[in-house]
Amino acid sequence: MNRLARPLARRSAARTLIAAVACATLLAGCGGAADDKGTETKPKSGDAAAAAFPVSLTNAWGTTKVDKKPLKVATVSDGDTDIALALGIVPVITPDAEDGGPVPEYKQRAITKLGAGKLKTYDDTDGTDFEAIAAEAPDVILGMNTWSMETEYAKLAPIAPVVTYTDKKHADTLTWQERLRNAAKALGMKDEAEKVIAANEKATADAAAAHPEFKGKTYTYAVVHPEQLTFMSYADQDPGVFEQLGLRKTDKAKNYTADKNSVSLENLDQLDADVLLMTYPFGDNGLLSASELESNKVFQSLGAVKGKHYAVIPSENTLSSAVAYPDALSAPWVVEKLTPILAKAVAGR
Template identity: 75%
Template sequence: MNRLPRPLGRRGAARALVAVAACLALATGCSGSDDDAKSEKGPSSSGSSAAFPVSLTNAWGTTEVKEKPVKVATVSDGDTAIALALGLVPVITPDVEDGGDVAEYKQKAIDKVGAGTLKTYDDTDGTDYEAVATAAPDVILGVNTWSMDDDYAKLSAIAPVVTYAKKTDADTLTWQERLDTAAKALGLTDKAKEVVAGNEKAFADAAAAHPELKGKTYTYAVVHPQQITYMSYADQDPGVFEGLGLTKAANAKNYSADKNAVSLENLDELEADVLVVSYPFGDNGLISASELESNKLFQSLAVVKGKHYAVVSSDDGLASAVAYPDALSSPWVAEKLAPVLADAVAGK
């Protein structure tokens, strides 16, 4: 089965009903260090080694950032996470909460940068170009969005758009690569390195606190509206499980980004030392938790019989943060997920 498009936050999940579930320190201020005064060349950058102007090649053209940006707009929750992780308060962001509570880690970041609440636009019908234009940003971050094909022309007429180098990058870039691209355009490469180091330490500390996780195999599955998705396929590294010491189950080799559906007749493919399942679409999923857990084939799995099966909650945002790692959530994910996995290993 072909890959399903990813949801964009809570509202995106409710709106799209088709998605595939494929982290992070905070700081304040917009000024850069000496290293920030030098542009780091990469596959998507070109031009002078001076910090500004910065030239970034993207899938739709070239982004020229003439001066160090101060006012930054974002067009996805993942881009908002990048801005907050780098210590920036976006001048406008999409409203992804839809009246719900802001995730704990995100609220802490907002509080740390002294923003109180973020200025948002209603994204029910997609990006609100007028609201973005009214905010008069110096740059627009769009490295973590799946709608840039529709957005780029209109957004680039407002301000330089920082996005990915190839259209396929929308699905394949790691959060570290997205952070790096944004940091180059913002003159905050040193800060980005601090973010990465902080996230790595958070996972190293969590893994050290739970040595029982090391070397255990895992399967991570997400119940979507159209299928049960084998998310921990061979080429997929969401980072969170491996970062805590687990390794992919043998059956991971049978799945890929474009072949990731597990039928109810093949639930034995989920076998592993630890099985982790999430239900981000609730009653709109292919099968409910109670229905899956009462399935005879599911009940026959050794991992289920041994009670090494865990459900990752969608209510507090943990399932989303596990599925879509970004530049803000990693320490929180490590803190919340490690005990869940430890209980599963112990058969609790």
């Protein structure tokens, strides 16, 4: 998703303060929404390894036609940049998702591997810079991860074919696998996309196999937002990386939904589980600090806390953001960083 506009985004707190409504893809990994299938021209040969061109894809605002295999790709969101990098493409221009700050570790790894040095970016403080994108004369523009397409499509389409979702609601509901696959159709890289998905699934499966102690342990994942403490692992939340690694939601999750997910300080017992995971992505702008919560007597009485089965998922290294909004590039890194945190929490260390 477009991390420019969500609570766990890799942005400054001033630009990310948003009501704590969990989107359908929070924690999402491999399950969930219906595929965003477009109308695609059939390959002219039996070689399914590469899409034939031209390719036509239906989107929510019309039809995107890509006449030949794109060489120059522009992106309009951080998630779209990650799609390009995961497929081995260095975008000709991207939004500056880090506001000039350090690039997340998993992204820097990909950039270094591709020998790209530093990505060319535009300042997106005031939104998409259409002139900067047009100046790069891209062959296609990736917009699979943005909520701004309804207002931006008409401005982007004259620049280059726009690769985006077929239904406006898919801005929220598509999994990262579906976004990757749809982008790959327009790029003639369907096989490459499947290899990325398979590698990510293997990384998760290998981590789960290495930690059989995770299997069946209940968990609660809670986030301290500016206006509330949010029960993020509610019952209807799509299974994500925690469950892919073997954990399962606590029975208390049935008491919460996307629209009813606030936990009062008087009801902190609702957080208890075999493993309690917290994150504080807003720092000083959060409802309360880690020290304030951890000094609360009700919180201290929780079985998970007393048994040391409690852990904080860091936000400084963008892990909490990547857990919330996984994509083709960040997913294996999330598993790499999250697994030792879970291992300590499960063991009570």
